[in-house]
Amino acid sequence: MTTVAVLLAGGTGTRLGAGRPKQFLPLGPHTVLEQCLEVFGGCSAVDEIVLVMEPDHLAEARRLVGGGAHPRVAAVVAGGATRAESTRQALAVIGEDVTHLLVHDVARPLVSRALVEACRTALREFGAVTPVVAPADTVVEASADGRTLERVLVRDRVRRVQTPQAFRAEVLRAAHAAAVREGDDTATDDCGVVARHLPDVTIGLVDGEETNLKITLPGDLELAERLLAGRSPVVP
Ligand SMILES: Nc1ccn([C@@H]2O[C@H](COP(=O)(O)OP(=O)(O)OP(=O)(O)O)[C@@H](O)[C@H]2O)c(=O)n1
Ligand SMILES: C[C@](O)(CO)[C@H](O)COP(=O)(O)O
Numbered sequence: 001m002t003t004v005a006v007l008l009a010g011g012t013g014t015r016l017g018a019g020r021p022k023q024f025l026p027l028g029p030h031t032v033l034e035q036c037l038e039v040f041g042g043c044s045a046v047d048e049i050v051l052v053m054e055p056d057h058l059a060e061a062r063r064l065v066g067g068g069a070h071p072r073v074a075a076v077v078a079g080g081a082t083r084a085e086s087t088r089q090a091l092a093v094i095g096e097d098v099t100h101l102l103v104h105d106v107a108r109p110l111v112s113r114a115l116v117e118a119c120r121t122a123l124r125e126f127g128a129v130t131p132v133v134a135p136a137d138t139v140v141e142a143s144a145d146g147r148t149l150e151r152v153l154v155r156d157r158v159r160r161v162q163t164p165q166a167f168r169a170e171v172l173r174a175a176h177a178a179a180v181r182e183g184d185d186t187a188t189d190d191c192g193v194v195a196r197h198l199p200d201v202t203i204g205l206v207d208g209e210e211t212n213l214k215i216t217l218p219g220d221l222e223l224a225e226r227l228l229a230g231r232s233p234v235v236p
Contacts, residue, residue, distance in 0.1 A: 001099045001100060002048070002097060002099055003045055003048075003098070003099070003101070003102065003120060004046075004047065004048045004049070004050055004074075004094050004098050004100075004101055004102070005043070005046045005048070005050070005101075005103075005104060005116075005164070006050050006087060006094075006103045006104070007037070007040065007049055007050070007052065007104055007106050008052050008079070008083060008086050008087065008090075008105055008106060009021070009023040009033055009036075009051060009052060009053050009054065009061070009106035010052045010053060010055075010078075010080060010083070010085075010086035010089070011023075011107070012054055015217055016215065016216065016217065016218060016220070017218065018221075021057060022107060022215050023054075023057075023106045023107070024057065025221060027109055027221065027224060027225060028228045028229070032106060032107070032109045032215065032221075033061070033064070033106055033109075034064070035110075035228075036106045036108075036109050036111070037049070037065070037070045037073070039109075039112070039113055039116065040072070040104070040116065041070055041071075041072045041073075043113050043116045043117060044117065045116060045117045045120035045121075046102065046120075048072055048073075048074040049070070049072045049074065050073075050074060050075045050076075050077065050090045050093060050094060051065065051073055051075070051076045051077070052078075052079045052087075052089055052090050053076055054078075054079055055078040055079060058076065058078050075093050077089050077090060077092075082185050083188070083189075084179065084185050084187060084190075085185070087172075087176065087190055088176050091172070091173060091176060094169075098169050099168065100123055100168060100169060101167045101168075101172050102116065102119060102120060102164045102165070102166050103163060103164060103165050103166075103167070103172070103190045104163045104164035104165075105163045105214060107214045107216065108162065108163055108212050108213065108215070109215070109224065110209075110211050110212055110224055110227055110228060111163070111164065111209070111212050112209060112211075112212070115131055115164070115208065115209055118131075118206050118207075119131060119164050119165065119206055120166050122166065122204045122206050123166050123168060125204060126202055126203060127167070127168045127171040127198075127201040127202065127203075128165065128166070128167045128168070128171055128172070128190075128191055128194045128201055128203045128204070129165065129167075129203065129204040129205070129206060130162070130163075130165045130166075130189070130191040130204075130205060130206075131161075131163070131164070131165075131205075131206050131208030131209070131212070132159035132160060132161055132162065132205045132206075132207075133159065133160050133162065133207070133209070133210060134155075134156075134158070134159055134160075135158055135159075135160055138155055139153045139155055139158045140152050141153060159205065160208075161189055161191065162208040162209070162212050163189070165190050167190065167194070171194060171198065171201055172190060172193075172194070174197075174198060175190075175193045175194040175196075175197045175198045175201075176193055178197035178198065179193050179197050182197070184196065191203050211227050213227075
């Protein structure tokens with residue numbers, strides 16, 4: 001059995017507005033990207049890493065991993081126009097012999113190795129797995145224009161979805177193939193692609209981590225910096 005971790009860094013970071021993709025911004029002693037490579041590179045559950053990079057920064061990423069500091073990186077490929085396309089770019093270079101896949105947002109650099117291992121382990125029971133956290137707030141559905149409350153959701157049943165998401169390889173491949181066939185690129189995560197296109201697959205949930213935040217908006221990087229500084233080992 002072989003497990004490949006797909007690290008998605010194909011985005012440009014428009015909402016953060018830092019002038020360059022957030023994956024190259026400093027975080028602690030490294031960058032956001034290096035922090036992720038460090039976590040996954042040290043996971044016993046991960047055999048190889050495929051890094052998906054924003055096309056204009058492909059050469060920079062290849063230089064970074066070419067120095068020998070990240071020996072588990074097997075390939076660096078160009079990202080697509082959407083997150084789902086970026087996942088498919090990785091699937092295109094991953095061999096059919098690979099049995100298990102992890103897909104992670106590089107924008108979530110504070111993920112712990114324990115969470116990566118928990119997601120991989122849950123694949124013994126499920127075809128797909130995602131970490132989730134329960135919201136502390138009441139959650140509502142807004143109207144299409146966002147100005148009024150449409151529906152109050154049952155909070156006990158609502159979860160916020162994180163990455164890494166884990167898949168038996170044939171499940172993720174089949175789900176993305178169906179999405180392409182049906183011309184559907186609306187899912188915002190890979191478990192969403194499975195849920196939409198392979199509804200018979202049971203997607204398992206594991207406990208995510210509040211600290212596994214997605215660096216998205218201005219201020220998120222400073223928060224990540226403070227959380228990282230508060231840890232004793234760099235990767236718990
Ligand atoms: N075409 C894309 C878009 C996003 N991503 C990756 O998916 C993760 C989650 O995306 P997001 O937080 O939206 O990152 P960006 O696309 O960079 O940000 P923005 O949407 O603000 O431009 C990130 O690690 C991002 O690099 C990707 O691999 N390919
Ligand atoms: C995959 C994800 O991080 C799960 O919460 C999220 O859907 C990514 O959304 P984005 O708009 O691509 O940042």
